[in-house]
Amino acid sequence: MRKSLISILSALLLLSITIRANDPLRKETYIYSIKGTDTLRLDKYDLPGPEKEKPCIVFMFGGGFVGGVRDNKNYIGYFNHLANKGFTVVSIDYRLGMKSLNTQDPMRIVAALNKSISMAVEDLFDATTFVVNNAGDWNIDKDMIVANGSSAGAVSVLHGEYAICTRAKVTGKLPVGFNYAGIISFAGAIFSIDGELQWQTPPAPMQLFHGDADSNVPYDKIELYNYGFYGSKYIAGQLNKIASPYYFFDVKNAAHEISESPMTSNLHEIDSFLEKYVAGRQPLMIHAEVQQIGKPEMKKDFEMTDYIKTNFK
Secondary structure, eight states: OHHHHHHHHHHHHHHHHHHHHTOOOEEEEEEEEEETTEEEEEEEEEOOOOSOOEEEEEEEOOSTTTOOOTTOHHHHHHHHHHHHTTOEEEEEOOOOTTTTOOOOOHHHHHHHHHHHHHHHHHHHHHHHHHHHHTHHHHTEEEEEEEEEEETHHHHHHHHHHHHHHTTOGGGGGSOTTOOOSEEEEESOEEEESSSSOOOSSOOOOEEEEEETTOSSSOSSEEEETTEEEEEHHHHHHHHHHTTOOEEEEEEETOOGGGGTTHHHHOHHHHHHHIIIIIISOOOOEEEEEEEOTTOOOOOOOOOHHHHHHHHOO
């Protein structure tokens, strides 16, 4: 009788876990800002459950500041995974400053890129403030907001954190004293018109994914006059020097597919970062190198013109 009761309870527990894992992802859409002719929306994803505060991921899509959408079907599985891990996911619109660009002049492209990044960071901060202001109604822990982006979105979240660390004027859009609990970048970089990066304060813990044969976004760094585009390898090196927590997932002989592949292939690494660095606040520095045996060698020595040609054909 006792064994039967235990078996029934175990079966009911398994059933409840299965039902929980298959709960439909709940999606709600909000307008967070209107700027000129641009109405910027965000989608909030979560799972039904106990009314308790949850950590939050603010996600920015990729698309070279030319295209992309916040509800790309390729992202939904990733959002569902994060929701099942107890997160609320907020995927945001942002203005695409390169969308109408019609030039092959490198200097005009560089100027447009700088402006596009500034616009995207402004939108990220406005969306973040919208989340913070609604945190009570949405049961979000305001101290556990992580910024995550793919490609252009990764560039934007890295720039957002750099702006916070350098006390840039745009940070006035954020609540006083706010910082992200973590940054997750899928093939991102930081663009500078003032030479090498100078961190005035240590950044939030960062997880950086990048392939060393990426011709869309620099893996290391590319410099032209006083302009520089500083990728994951360079950023990880700086974080190592100042002993600031980071997790660099360094993929050899891989290109820009790393802007999306972590959302399916590296969920374990992302979960580990969120658990150890964000929730656990462990002061770790990890550099994981991954290489596929036998894969043909890819081109890796790119110039500024190569990145321009790849992104703006």
